[in-house]
Each structure stands twice: as C-alpha cells, then as structure tokens.
Amino acid sequence: MKPDDTVIAHILDIITHQPGCRIEHLTDLLPDLTLRQVVYTLNYLSRKGQLHLVVDCQGGFAVSPTLRVFH
Secondary structure, eight states: OOOOHHHHHHHHHHHHHSTTEEHHHHHHHOTTSOHHHHHHHHHHHHHTTSEEEEEOTTSSEEEEEOGGGGO
C-alpha cells in the first residue's frame, strides 16, 4: 500500500533541503506523524529509488535523496 501523497511530499521536501538528516530529526520536523508513518514512508521511498538510508557514524540512520527525486 502506498503512503499518503502529502506525507511523501513533506518528507521529500525535508530531505532535499537537508540531505543527510537523521530519522530522529525528521520525526521531530513532522510532529503530526508517528515514527511508524515516517519509517513506512522512508521504506517505500527507498524501494522506489528516491532516497538512500545510510548508517551514520553514531549508528543511526541518515536519509539522503537520490537523483530520481529531481527528475
């Protein structure tokens, strides 16, 4: 099932302006969403090739857009 288009748009907007942000920071920027909604949407966008989830130096996940987001 596809996440809500509004949630997708909000997340893509944030990660294009703040590439490399941590998931925790992303959830802080989206207080109306649950962690589950954010993670579900990130998983969906990752499978679609629109973002990368990378383990950062602190052991958390950082989120960056791929070039597909801009095309």
